[in-house]
Amino acid sequence: MTRKLYFEDAFQTAFDTKAVKIETREGTPWLALEGTLFYPEGGGQPYDTGTLRYAGQEAAVVDVQVDEAGVIWHKIALAEGASLPETGEVVAGEIDWPRRFDHMQQHTGEHIIANCVYRLTGGFTHGLHIGQEVCTIDISLPDKQTRLDEKTLGEIETLANQKIAEDGIIRCYFPKKDALPDLPLRKDPTVEDNIRVCDIGGFEMVACGGTHLSRASQVGLVKILYAQPARGKLRLFFLCGLRAARHYALCYTAASQAASQLSVKEEELPQRLAEVLKQAADTRRELGALLRKESLAKVPALLADALVLSDGRRVVMAELEEKDQPAMEAVAKELIAEKRVIALLCVPAQGRYNLLFARSDDLDINLNDFIKSTGAKGGGRPEFVRGAADDSLPWEAAKVMAPHF
Structure with missing residues (x-):
């Protein structure tokens, strides 16, 4: 079993030890040491990284894992050569302190957050995940709830920051x-032997094998970002400290x-943003109504320019402007309100x-079959179809076939 130096002093950054096994x-070397400050991945906390120096050489520690026998293994990245x-060789180790802190x-x-959740909601916290950007915990709430309202989330955050400000002493130890x-x-506890307890100012006490600060105030600040249901539980997203x-x-x-731009x-x-968004929505509606009116005003000219077939049916073939697209359906309905119009x-x-x-x-033409014959993607009812194409070929084909309806 490897001696866990990080249990003895979580703020120590450098140490001397011996290599015991490789x-x-x-194809990648893993090194076991007599003792180590490198925390192995576990309990939702990522592993430490850093460097090892020996015999004038330096190697990077890029991963740290612990096996069932309690041996901590360091994945080594060697420089070329x-x-x-x-x-048995003496090794000097140094952890990446900003990462550890x-x-x-x-x-x-x-x-602290988990304890506040428990006190205010009765929720039971499961796995912690410390991601590169955001941290999460999963919570089982009473009555199988999977949501908490903003007011409750705010109360949890406020209580947590209050406890941080009280600056309780943090003590980690192995009780009898x-x-x-x-x-x-x-x-x-999730284990039966060698149970290590973390006591945060008498407010929070739980079994834990991770690395912790020495005083609550060193957390600095907690911020709950949001919460959402996840696999029958509530998943809470948060940040602490410098994050x-x-x-x-x-x-x-x-x-x-943004406030400066809106004066x-x-x-x-x-409130001001809500007003601006409402004004923008009103303007879009007014503009849309004007554009729709302008598009519909084209209907008489489109009918006048229609191709008249030998049996008196009229075929309107029109390439409209992009601004007409929202009113495209309305224009079509105005056109076919007339008798014998395609x-x-x-x-x-x-x-x-x-x-x-x-x-x-009053016409019996299956336009669903017709649009497919042009090569366009789309479909609909026999009397009304929509489609689209990446090039103009289907539209040109439709115009060529139209006189033969």
């Missing part, structure tokens, strides 16, 4: 087995810039040819 897995340390902030912050039943653990601070700075900068204070931004309409827009073919009710 394995090769899929470098060699591995010999068994970030994980400690996320992990400790999660403990007979003392465990008397401890106010938030949930039962939360960066998120706040990003959001504040964006809000300040309001940041706190007035939601309307073949096309609107080229954004590199596609949008087709709409329709006929009067």
Whole structure:
């Protein structure tokens, strides 16, 4: 079993030890050390990375895992021409401290959030996942609920930040087995032996084998982003520490810039934005009505220019403008309101040819078959079909075949 130096001092960044065993897995070397500060992946917390130095050489630690026997293995990336340390050789290790400290902030912050969730909702927290950008926990809520309203999420966040500000001392230790039943653990341990307890200011107490901060205030800040149902549970997305601070700075900068552009204070931004969006929607509706009116005004001219077949049927073939597309169906209906009319309409827009073919009710022509014969993709009812093409060939084919209806 490897000596877990990170249990003895989670803030220590460098250490000296000895190489005890080397394995090769899929062509990659893995090294076991007598003792290590490198935390192995587990409990939702990612592994540490860093460097190992020995005999004038340096190797990168790119992954850390622990086996069932408690041996911690370090995946090594060697520089070209470098060699591995010999068994028993002294090795100097150094962890990537910014990465470790970030994980400690996320992990400790999660403990505080989970306890607040339990106190305010009775929810039981399952797996933690510390992602590269966002962290999540899954929560089983009473009565199989899978949602929490914004008010409750806000209360959880407020309580968590209050506990951080109270700056409780964080103590991680291995209590005697007979003392465990008397401890106010938030949930039962998942192991039976060597149970390590994390106590955060007497507020939060749970069994945990991760790395933690020494005081609650070192978490700095927690921010709940949102929550959503996930596999019968509630999944909570959050940030802690410097991640939360960066998120706040990003959001504040964006809000300040938007507020400046709208000539309001940041706190007035939601109301002003709602007003602007309403004004834009009203303007779009007014513009749409004007464009529709303009499109429909073309109907008399389209009928006047229609191709008149030998039996008196009229075929309207028209390539309309892109601005006519929203009113395309309305134009077609106006045309076929006349007797014995076939309307073949096309609107080229954004590199596609949008087709709409329709006929009067007093005609017996299957336009569904007709549009397919042009090579266009689409279909519909015998009297009214839509289609589209990536080029003009189907539209040109429709115009060529139209006189032969």
